Amino acid sequence: MTDDIILKFTDAGILLNDGAYERIKHQKNPLKFAESLIKHLSVPERNIFVLTGELVDHYLGSSPSRLGHIKEKISAEPYMMSKNSVEDLVEKESITDDRFNFQVIQDTSKKSYTCGEIKDFTAYFNSRYLKLKGFLSRRPDIKEHCPIKDVGRSDDVVKIIGMVNDIHNTKNNDKIVEIEDDSGDITVMVHKNNHKLFEMSERIVKDEVIGVIGSRKRNLVIASELINPGIPRHDENSMDFTTVFISDTHVGSSTFLEPAFNKFIKWINGNYGNEKQLKIAQDVKYLVIAGDLVDGIGVYPNQEKELIITDIYEQYEEAARLIGEIDDIKIIIAPGNHDASRLAEPQPSIPVDYAKDLFKLKNVEFVSNPAFVSLDGIKTLIYHGRSFDDFAMTVKGMSHQRSELIMKELLEKRHVAPIYGERTPLASEIEDHLVIEEIPDVFHCGHVHINAYKKYKGVHLINSGTFQSQTEFQKIYNIVPTCGEVPVLHHGSFKVLKFT
Ligand code: D5M
Ligand code: FE
Ligand code: ZN
Numbered sequence: 095m096t097d098d099i100i101l102k103f104t105d106a107g108i109l110l111n112d113g114a115y116e117r118i119k120h121q122k123n124p125l126k127f128a129e130s131l132i133k134h135l136s137v138p139e140r141n142i143f144v145l146t147g148e149l150v151d152h153y154l155g156s157s158p159s160r161l162g163h164i165k166e167k168i169s170a171e172p173y174m175m176s177k178n179s180v181e182d183l184v185e186k187e188s189i190t191d192d193r194f195n196f197q198v199i200q201d202t203s204k205k206s207y208t209c210g211e212i213k214d215f216t217a218y219f220n221s222r223y224l225k226l227k228g229f230l231s232r233r234p235d236i237k238e239h240c241p242i243k244d245v246g247r248s249d250d251v252v253k254i255i256g257m258v259n260d261i262h263n264t265k266n267n268d269k270i271v272e273i274e275d276d277s278g279d280i281t282v283m284v285h286k287n288n289h290k291l292f293e294m295s296e297r298i299v300k301d302e303v304i305g306v307i308g309s310r311k312r313n314l315v316i317a318s319e320l321i322n323p324g325i326p327r328h329d330e331n332s333m334d335f336t337t338v339f340i341s342d343t344h345v346g347s348s349t350f351l352e353p354a355f356n357k358f359i360k361w362i363n364g365n366y367g368n369e370k371q372l373k374i375a376q377d378v379k380y381l382v383i384a385g386d387l388v389d390g391i392g393v394y395p396n397q398e399k400e401l402i403i404t405d406i407y408e409q410y411e412e413a414a415r416l417i418g419e420i421d422d423i424k425i426i427i428a429p430g431n432h433d434a435s436r437l438a439e440p441q442p443s444i445p446v447d448y449a450k451d452l453f454k455l456k457n458v459e460f461v462s463n464p465a466f467v468s469l470d471g472i473k474t475l476i477y478h479g480r481s482f483d484d485f486a487m488t489v490k491g492m493s494h495q496r497s498e499l500i501m502k503e504l505l506e507k508r509h510v511a512p513i514y515g516e517r518t519p520l521a522s523e524i525e526d527h528l529v530i531e532e533i534p535d536v537f538h539c540g541h542v543h544i545n546a547y548k549k550y551k552g553v554h555l556i557n558s559g560t561f562q563s564q565t566e567f568q569k570i571y572n573i574v575p576t577c578g579e580v581p582v583l584h585h586g587s588f589k590v591l592k593f594t
Contacts, residue, residue, distance in 0.1 A: 496546065
């Protein structure tokens with residue numbers, strides 16, 4: 095029954111949020127109710143909508159004329175995600191504190207359901223293709239593109255947009271990129287002697303969407319330009335406060351550096367550090383935690399040998415005890431691959447059941463991975479960084495040590511995890527939530543346990559390292575972590591404070 099309801103809506107291109115699903119499920123005849131609701135919503139083709147509980151309420155209590163309003167409301171906001179719905183689930187005294195202007199712009203927690211049908215898989219890639227093609231189509235250089243199936247009809251300059259199916263080198267070491275769109279597929283060749291272009295082609299990954307300008311030669315397109323969806327240079331927003339970025343604390347692990355973390359907590363509360371550091375602490379308004387708050391259990395073989403707390407609930411209790419010491423600062427927590435959230439990305443926020451004590455803290459907000467939030471107008475894209483493993487392993491010149499290069503590439507590709515089916519588990523839902531829809535002021539990641547920073551086209555790319563010393567697993571991969579080095583944006587300028 096449950097799946098039947100979801101299936102009916104996904105067939106009509108409608109996503110249900112938790113509230114909507116609950117209301118529909120409790121109708122006398124849920125399937126009949128679903129059918130009549132879908133009829134009234136009349137979703138235009140190719141658009142994906144999120145049906146909220148509030149809209150179902152409107153429908154339940156409305157006359158047909160009121161339904162017109164519902165239609166309007168949904169149609170106007172096809173991709174809008176409403177505010178974090180986690181608070182609906184917890185009894186938590188919410189703080190109405192005017193000092194903070196915290197807004198969730200995009201959070202996928204409880205917003206996405208998949209019925210697990212192969213159809214979802216197609217819908218997922220269609221959604222990705224259409225969104226990324228949208229960015230490319232706005233670029234003057236590739237605006238006038240044609241469907242791949244029409245390439246053979248003209249010998250002129252070829253301009254196409256496609257999703258990458260495969261990349262390999264020929265015997266001569268030229269690059270071959272197989273791309274497809276919704277009309278067909280074609281082989282693109284990049285000559286090794288076209289040095290600059292070839293270098294760019296080395297950074298192409300499977301399943302990203304690119305634009306190609308070139309000329310046709312028999313059944314090949316010889317590329318002269320490769321185009322990313324890209325980002326324009328971003329104007330900086332002014333900031334009269336400080337935001338602190340951490341990740342990968344791994345509470346519960348025997349390698350969690352509690353003394354360093356305690357120093358950090360003392361500093362953030364204004365009770366530790368030299369004069370300069372204390373001055374920074376005074377202005378801290380937000381603390382962002384980009385995943386792997388706890389070490390979790392069973393994440394990799396023999397992990398339990400390195401655990402001090404072997405119960406996930408107790409790990410979160412301990413995290414709540416430590417973080418609960420922080421006063422007067424808004425704390426935003428996203429999950430990582432060690433947290434108790436679903437592993438497939440987008441990861442919904444940490445489930446309430448696992449982290450009750452944390453949820454009770456009045457100054458803590460929980461968001462998904464990835465999440466897009468506004469901190470007093472500073473737009474911050476939070477992403478744990480699991481896809482960095484795929485980039486480090488498969489793309490020339492990329493490594494865990496230089497994650498800022500990967501972050502730059504993700505921004506240009508407008509997707510936080512383009513490679514499908516490798517190390518990063520992705521949920522094939524009917525909408526691709528991993529597309530970077532809006533340009534952030536700050537792109538904050540973790541996962542690699544190594545600090546990194548770069549200002550790219552006006553965007554702060556920050557990797558916040560770790561509070562965990564090297565594990566046995568990381569020894570095998572030769573990953574040397576930077577521990578207790580905390581990046582901050584102090585009135586817009588980047589600084590690192592050390593707590594080791
Ligand atoms: O990741 C800790 C570190 O280990 C980080 O630098 C990434 C690396 N790592 C984790 N999983 C993998 C896989 N599967 N391949 C390669 N490198 C990996 P953490 O998420 O904290 O365990
Ligand atoms: Fe980690
Ligand atoms: Zn991680």
